[in-house]
Amino acid sequence: VLIPAPYWVSYPDIVLLADASPVALPTDLSTRFKITPQQLEAAITPNSRLLVLNSPSNPTGSIYTRAELAALAEVLIAHPQVWIATDDMYEHIRWTGEDYANIVNVCAELKPRTLVLNGVSKAYAMTGWRIGYAAGDARVIAAMAKVQSQSTSNPCSISQVAAIAALNGKQDFLQQMVEAFKERHDYVVGALQQMPGVECAPADGAFYSFPSFVGVMERLGIDDDVVLCEQILEQAQVALVPGSAFGSPGYVRLSYATSMETLREAMRRLKRFLDA
Ligand SMILES: Cc1ncc(COP(=O)(O)O)c(C=O)c1O
CATH class of the missing domain: 3.90.1150.10 (Aspartate Aminotransferase, domain 1)
Structure with a gap:
């Protein structure tokens, strides 16, 4: 599993828990902590299964532009064995003036192998209410639900109703x-x-x-x-x-x-x- 570094602390452990191997793609200030298409191409092997993207990023606050995402998408198109997990948790907290875009917004061709992850913790200040959500291939979502329901049980009904209100309510x-x-x-x-x-x-x-x-x-x-x-x-x-x-x-x-x-x-x- 390819994880651009710096990464949110939990990603490598989530990967290890699934008996997979985290592979860090190091970045620094020179690219504002964003991976390049060349770096992605060089990191992908026949064993690569998933790329994790997180934009806006925890911990750097960097956002991939549409053009940068399109360039990464072009690399990914050539490697159909690599799925993408896009963690859009900070989707609403931006000041670039650009509309929000994740990799499937830019490249619909990647949709069948992309998992979109999000939650109410950040934009709605609901950290601790334990509501996250995911969209993607129905088979993967069903498998995720199976693991989730047998391991952490259900998010409480009060949180669920509050999250619906947060997501459907006024966003001003x-x-x-x-x-x-x-x-x-x-x-x-x-x-x-x-x-x-x-x-x-x-x-x-x-x-x-x-x-x-x-x-x-x-x-x-x-x-x-x-x-x-x-x-x-x-x-x-x-x-x-x-x-x-x-x-x-x-x-x-x-x-x-x-x-x-x-x-x-x-x-x-x-x-x-x-x-x-
Ligand atoms: C990038 C990223 N993804 C996911 C999460 C998970 O948030 P929660 O466990 O509150 O849903 C966090 C929280 O810090 C985060 O920074």
Whole structure:
């Protein structure tokens, strides 16, 4: 299973649980953490079965453009054994001004072998209500339902009704929500870019920043991002997730799903830690 890195932490473990082998496709700031068609082509073997795409991405906030998706689709067309799982969880949290598109929106030919995954956790602030949904080949969905119903039981009826209301109800609050995330994004990225040793690219959506702290680690003589994040947690009381958890050591992930006031304080503390 091909997984572009940095990836949402759970993907490799989900793959291992299914007795398959996760294969990371490393990316960095130079492509805004997006895989290229050449990289995808080089990574596919006769054993490849699935490519995982996540746009907007957790942890980078990057979004694949329609043209970038079309170029990946062209590679995938030539490899019919490779299915695609598109995790569209952050579909509504974007500020690129472009309409949302996943790979099947761009290339309908891939529809029979694509699983579209989504949920109400992010756009409707319903994390913990445990409602996700998937669309794809009826045989695969039936098999997923069989495993799900025997392992985690059912999502509670209250969550189900609330999710229906969230999905079918008015969506006008989304704009206000996205504006708030954009304001926080601009503030956090601006603050991080001014910190010595930190390299931070702007994001297109979601609510994360994924700056490189390689310069900071070199300066402090720390070669493990877990140690760095522990020190920042203990000394500055700011919780960052080490990039190695997402398959990209040397970076850290910062969530701005919190208030501007908390973020200002966090940036003050982080700056104090780095200036010391
Ligand atoms: C990319 C991505 N996919 C899926 C999920 C799953 O969310 P939930 O378990 O709340 O449905 C998350 C949550 O962090 C995520 O970031």
